[in-house]
Amino acid sequence: MKKASKKIILLGHFGVGKSSLIRQFVENTFTSDYKVTIGVHILKKEVEISPDETISLIIWDLEGYDDIKKTRASYLLGTHGFIYVFDVTRPATFENLENDIAYLTDQYANTPLKVVGNKADLVTKTYLKENKDMFGVAPDFFTSAKTGDKVDDMFTALAKELVK
Amino acid sequence: MLETYRGTYFHPRTQFITIDTSGNVLESDNVLFALKKGDDISSVSGFFEGLASYFDANEDNDIKFTCIHLENKEQREYTCDIEFKTFANDQPALVIIHDFSDHYKYYQEVAQSRNESVINSQILELKNKYLKEKEDFKNTFIANFSHELRNPLTGVTAFCSVLQKTDMTLEQQDYVEVIKSSADHLKNMIGDILEVSKIEVGKLSLNEELFDFHELIEMLEFTYSVKAKQKNIEFEIEFDEKIPRYIESDKTRIKQVLENLIENALKFTLSGKITVSIKQNQRRARKVNLNISVQDTGIGIPEEKLEVIFNSFTQLNNAQKFIGTGLGLSIVKGLVELLEGKITVESKVKAGSTFKININLKYPINQESTSLERKSDIERKNYLSKEKYNILLAEDSELAQMAVLKILAQEGNFFLDIITNGEDVIESVIHNEYDLILMDIRMPGTHGDELTKMIRSLPVQNCKTIPILALTANLYDTDKKRYKKMGMTDIIEKPFDESTLLKKIYKYLK
Ligand SMILES: Nc1nc2c(ncn2[C@@H]2O[C@H](COP(=O)(O)OP(=O)(O)OP(=O)(O)O)[C@@H](O)[C@H]2O)c(=O)[nH]1
Ligand SMILES: [Mg+2]
Numbered sequence: 001m002k003k004a005s006k007k008i009i010l011l012g013h014f015g016v017g018k019s020s021l022i023r024q025f026v027e028n029t030f031t032s033d034y035k036v037t038i039g040v041h042i043l044k045k046e047v048e049i050s051p052d053e054t055i056s057l058i059i060w061d062l063e064g065y066d067d068i069k070k071t072r073a074s075y076l077l078g079t080h081g082f083i084y085v086f087d088v089t090r091p092a093t094f095e096n097l098e099n100d101i102a103y104l105t106d107q108y109a110n111t112p113l114k115v116v117g118n119k120a121d122l123v124t125k126t127y128l129k130e131n132k133d134m135f136g137v138a139p140d141f142f143t144s145a146k147t148g149d150k151v152d153d154m155f156t157a158l159a160k161e162l163v164k
Numbered sequence: 165m166l167e168t169y170r171g172t173y174f175h176p177r178t179q180f181i182t183i184d185t186s187g188n189v190l191e192s193d194n195v196l197f198a199l200k201k202g203d204d205i206s207s208v209s210g211f212f213e214g215l216a217s218y219f220d221a222n223e224d225n226d227i228k229f230t231c232i233h234l235e236n237k238e239q240r241e242y243t244c245d246i247e248f249k250t251f252a253n254d255q256p257a258l259v260i261i262h263d264f265s266d267h268y269k270y271y272q273e274v275a276q277s278r279n280e281s282v283i284n285s286q287i288l289e290l291k292n293k294y295l296k297e298k299e300d301f302k303n304t305f306i307a308n309f310s311h312e313l314r315n316p317l318t319g320v321t322a323f324c325s326v327l328q329k330t331d332m333t334l335e336q337q338d339y340v341e342v343i344k345s346s347a348d349h350l351k352n353m354i355g356d357i358l359e360v361s362k363i364e365v366g367k368l369s370l371n372e373e374l375f376d377f378h379e380l381i382e383m384l385e386f387t388y389s390v391k392a393k394q395k396n397i398e399f400e401i402e403f404d405e406k407i408p409r410y411i412e413s414d415k416t417r418i419k420q421v422l423e424n425l426i427e428n429a430l431k432f433t434l435s436g437k438i439t440v441s442i443k444q445n446q447r448r449a450r451k452v453n454l455n456i457s458v459q460d461t462g463i464g465i466p467e468e469k470l471e472v473i474f475n476s477f478t479q480l481n482n483a484q485k486f487i488g489t490g491l492g493l494s495i496v497k498g499l500v501e502l503l504e505g506k507i508t509v510e511s512k513v514k515a516g517s518t519f520k521i522n523i524n525l526k527y528p529i530n531q532e533s534t535s536l537e538r539k540s541d542i543e544r545k546n547y548l549s550k551e552k553y554n555i556l557l558a559e560d561s562e563l564a565q566m567a568v569l570k571i572l573a574q575e576g577n578f579f580l581d582i583i584t585n586g587e588d589v590i591e592s593v594i595h596n597e598y599d600l601i602l603m604d605i606r607m608p609g610t611h612g613d614e615l616t617k618m619i620r621s622l623p624v625q626n627c628k629t630i631p632i633l634a635l636t637a638n639l640y641d642t643d644k645k646r647y648k649k650m651g652m653t654d655i656i657e658k659p660f661d662e663s664t665l666l667k668k669i670y671k672y673l674k
Contacts, residue, residue: 039231
């Protein structure tokens, strides 16, 4: 039987850790070197969403933008899910979070979306708790591509929503 | 020939592939990726899986994708633009892959350096912001904390003065003297700390006045000759008499700078001599340029420490014999800079140090006709017109109430009303005719500065003119200015001692 395959896209400013999250999820590795993504890299990973159901995620790792509306329309064709990533340590990456999320939920009303604050290893849990209003939108996950914290959880949670 | 060259040097970088409605390859020229008839196009990349729903479109359509990363079976990477064309009337779909790797490699390098520099500058900005917040927090904390310490100290110093006037045995008098000098010492240190935190948050400003510079120097010479003699050290001031007598500047700050430097020299000099030199460099347009130096034969400062001695909270020699907060020099530097001067230091270990200041001071051109009207405020009490004065004390701290009460009671010239709560003050001012009001700032209910503003606007005679003196430990210039703006006549700093309080009261009584 051919497994269901679903296309998901990672969006967000440059340098927030989109490629790193995918690398951690797919290969369980992390590097502190920053190689800027241009255009798009496409990776695949099988995800078990229940003991007898596996889907194949086609993950599109996009280049970072500072304006979500600049994302090339063709990339978004036939997308089943979005992950919007920002960097909890750099305000520039979440300054427009509220607007960007409003834009996505407006344009792609029925497409599941996860909002993710990455690089959580660089700040304390208390800091995140005390400053959660600072981001404008309550993130679904605080992840660390470096330690792997919540990375699998985040991808799996989205995958489960895709087959509903 | 051209054809031969073309054959040798032209490498086509575009692959054409046709597929059937389920995405299996029909034909491929294999310029970039090796594909056989029947292969699933998705074996090239997951990219094509996203297009699966268009494979059987059966209509004229053209979708273009730019900058897609693909890998061939030998793991060679290509960065390509991809065109996907479908046609009406059952023609097979066409995939065109253009390899633009070289072009995109250049684009990647540009993006790399742009992104890195943007991120680095954001991080730097954040770091600076964080450092500044930390620094501000530290200074505000110190300022508030020392402020809180001043209130209880007011009680201690004021009651020492009161106690000294009671009948005591000689032994008891000695004890009180010790308490008093310890409290004074503590007060000075707290003062230093407040001063530094104020300088660091930029809340200090100058208070210019006309004063007798020669007299100031004579006073310093007198005070420190005595102190030096007690330590068996020589002390000398070389003063250039050509310097104008009357100067227009912040006398308190200038005095503080000189005192701090001399104190510092005294502290670190165990034998030898301290020489203060004050020389006129030049005069120009109502300004005199002075070279001031304070030279000692003390323990000196090692070269590597010369840079940090002006920093706050560093004390070079932590050995017990040199007491103090170690803030003196940092205050001096802050004040000299506030006065728009420059300070430098030269030093040799075991030989001594020389602190040098260069500064411009304003002076009135016509020195002869300048005179300073002077009448000590406390002397004024002999010229008072009334026998008894009504004074209102608005103050919630019992310690402070008691202190004021005792001091005024000894004078015998005063009736004192005490009110502890902001709301009742107005009521009382309307019904009584006070000669002067002592007003605490931080009181339950309405604060003293607000109350003053209200009093000033009361339609009761004398409310516009009655002297209102603030009692406060809050010494930020912005606060002081606000108090004045709210209508306060003057400010008495907490902790105050007997003579400060009386001086100010007599100054404003008619
Ligand atoms: N400490 C820490 N560093 C991270 C984390 N995630 C990513 N980084 C670092 O952040 C930098 C950028 O990571 P990338 O994954 O390349 O970011 P990106 O979002 O793909 O960037 P673009 O491709 O330019 O859009 C790299 O130096 C990573 O090592 C994280 O969770 N913790
Ligand atoms: Mg990336």
